[in-house]
Amino acid sequence: MQLKSDPNPTLDLERLLAARRWGEAVLAARRRLSADPRDAAAWAGMAGALAGGLREPEAAYTAYGRALAALEQQPQQQRRMAGGGDRQGWARDLATQRLECLAAVARADSNAVRARWERSGLAAAGAAAGGASGAPRGTAAPVARAGDGGARPRVFVLSDLHADTSSGGGGTHMELLRRISGTRFRRDVLLVAGDVADTLPATREALRLLKERFGRVFYVPGNHCLWLRPGLEAGAASLPDSLSKLWALLAACDELGVETVAAEVAPGLAVAPLQSWYNAAFDERDPRPGRYRFDSWCRWPVSDLDVWQLMLRLNDATLAAVDAWRQRRQAPTSASSSSTRFGSDGNGNACAGSFAGAGAGGDGPPPAASAGLVVISMSHFLPHPSLPFPRLPAEMAKAVGCRELLLLLDRLGSDVHVYGHTHMPYDGSLPAPGPLQPSPAAQLRQGQQQRRDDGGGGDGAGGAGGDEGPAAGRPSTRRYVHWPLQGQSSGRALLRCIWDGAVLCCQDVDVDGATAGE
Secondary structure (H helix, E strand, C coil): CCCCCCCCCCHHHHHHHHHHCCCHHHHHHHHHHHHHHCCCCHHHHHHHHHHHCCCCHHHHHHHHHHHHHHHHHHHHHHHHHCCCHHHHHHHHHHHHHHHHHHHHHHHHCCHHHHHHHHHHHCCCCCCCCCCCCCCCCCCCCCCCCCCCCCCCEEEEEECCCCCCCCCCCCCEHHHHHHCCCCCCCCCEEEEEECCCCCHHHHHHHHHHHHHHHEEEEEEEECHHHHHHCCCCCCCCHHCCCHHHHHHHHHHHHHHCCCCCCCCCEECCCEEECCCCCCCCCHCHHHHHCCCCCCCCCCCCCHHHHHHHHHHHHHHHHHHHHHHHHHHHHCCCECCCCCCHEEEEECCCCCCCCCCCCCCCCCCCCCCCEECCEEEEEEEECEEEEEEEEEECCCHHHHHHHCCCCHHHHHHHHHCCCEEECCCCCCEEECCCCCCCCCCCHHHHHHHHHHHHHHHHHHCCCCCCCCCCCCCCCCEEEEEEECCEECCCCCCCCCCEEEECCCCCEEEEEECCCEECCC
């Protein structure tokens, strides 16, 4: 049924799009969708307006996904296409435009991405934010930011909260989060390395609880965070695939004040969140794709085997921003650093894991990549093949890590990398592995990309390709930390502190703020 105020909705929407009246076009599309939520042409028109002039590629991506879903449900809608054409060709065009929205997000051509970088302050002088304009939304976190003269914050790590599951003691992990002191960590920083919960509402609630307790919270999503579980995910119809859920998660973080891009958290100390996914080639014994499909509740616009490349590409702005930060700090790049930036567990001991058989490798923290500067990177998936992970079920090695992440860590000059996923606590140092050898298929893709680049130039600031680019400095060893909430006792959970306000450290602190052992 057509609305009285819109006697010819098809013509109205098309005319508004042709006139580049983007805001009015979105309203016209919404009027049509209120009458018929499966109107593929209206979804496509809304997406075109959002991407074409409003610089909202995330919302446009989701709208294109809704258009494709509607087209699949109602093939007869091909008759409503402007200028005619076949349904299959229209579907290809919609899929192509959806991927173009993804590319816009990767190059930070998005109001939401630019606002995040402006709030972070890290890319103020860099190309990553693309000259972001407009006042930052939200309020500053009650924590000592770089240069404010206040007490320096500590940095804690946690991952694999699984807040919507049982903690094993009759309660849930969400209840365990509520036990964290609401006063002892107000000036501190918490790094959450993914798998907060399975559903968007539970993830949002868990992050809200943490943001109430910590001055600043940084977050990267894990595989569970991107699941679309039938019957459990509220509003699942509005999320065509897992990238749409990723955009929704990032938007929720914006509203909560949870940070998802790199920032300086203390003078000379930067945190760099990285998007990631696993690559089957991480399995060194058998790098071929496996037969088992992990994370079947995820849906993607590309093959499951290519998701890792898509995710790594979303880190281009982070690489550029950290480069700009280093240049702004005017710190020379070298393979060594003042030892005063690194500490121990407070008792003169090198770092080691302390619960559930946490592993400790190497000889404590490695030297910093740049004198006077420290970078803590974070991802959900493992970057180093020597990190511990469960060997069961079969083919698990194909779904735990992505060795190409090491290229990004080298580019960032990462001193400490925080990760999640395995539920096997670890805090130790590992030497850099041997050179990364791409698979034959990857070599073919790289050759094709190189030929395209030779003809038309490059397309990004670095990222997932075979060329590592100019590294900020590659330490011979790097510290890796995994500290999951899953598996901890419901009576006395611990947080791992890796920065005590002045130097890197290795301390366990309970939810009441007391150092373990006191």
